[in-house]
Amino acid sequence: MYRPVLLLILMLALAGCLSAPPPEQPARPAVPLPTTIPPVQTTAPETPVPVPTTAPTKVTTTIRTPTPVPTPTLLSEAALNARIVDARNRLNNLIESDMADTIVYEPQEGCSVKQSRELGYLIDATTGESTFVKGDYGSISADLFTAPMDKDHEYVIIHTHPRMWATCRGSGIVSLYTFSIGDLEATAALTDRGYRIKYLIALSDKEYRIWPKVEGDWKSPAEIRQAIRRIENRYEMPFTYYDTVLGKEYFAVDSLMPLLAKELGYSYTANGVVMA
Secondary structure: OHHHHHHHHHHHHHHHHHOOOOOOOOOOOOOOOOOOOOOOOOOOOOOOOOOOOOOOOOOOOOOOOOOOOOOOOOOOHHHHHHHHHHHHHHHHHHOOOHHHOOEEEEEEOOEEEEEOEEEEEEEEOOOOOEEEEEEEEOEOOOHHHHOOOOOOOEEEEEEEOOOOEEOOOOOOOOOOOOOOHHHHHHHHHHHHOOOEEEEEEEEOOOEEEEEEOOOOOOOOHHHHHHHHHHHHHHHOOOOEEEEOOOOEEEEOHHHHHHHHHHHHOEEEEEOOEEOO
16 A cells, blocks of 8 residues: 555655756846945035124223413503503692592601591502502501402512601601602512512602612512611611601602612612613
8 A cells, every 4th residue: 555655755856856947947147236425425615604793892082181371461561551541630639639548647746747548559460450449658568469469470569658748856757758668568468478569669759760680680688688788888878867756767769679689689760760
């Protein structure tokens, strides 16, 4: 029984081995596989990142320009003299008027003395303004002139020397026309306080004018007294006298002033005539 089966299997195997081979399939061309090329890392040149431009901060610098202070301009000499003449004319009209408060008094029996107040004008040589000043008997206090004065301006002081007389026995009082020593000392005091005096003028029988040859160089009271002593020593005579009736010392200024002005370095005129 087994033999026929084995024989059958053997025949089938041989048949399979001797059969014609199957027709060849045409060869398919090899399809190339896509090649994956790795991307080349290209480094782009770095573009500089623009830095945001900051507008410069506007700094405002305030330069303070000092306000120019106008330099005071003096009047011309002609304009100043015109104002001096005007003040002189007014004072000449007042010197013997009620404005001067003229009095006659008797210091003792049988003795009469006449006195009037000194009157004056302060003339601003910068602006031309004039200020009237009423003084005392025999003098004008320098303080009466300072109220309207400006230390940046220059001034002329013009004042009266009213005629003074006495009928007292033993009194040597005379009319003292020109500047008193007190006038010069008061002007020096004003200068020492910072005020500028161009001319000092006294009105009596003449117009007396005095001023330092060096601008502003008004001598101090001590220098004035020393100059008087030098003059008295040089001439070997006193220029002072004491009035026993009035109890006061007087300087013989009418004869002393030309010498004193020269000693102090002042210019001195009487009605425009140069005396020193």
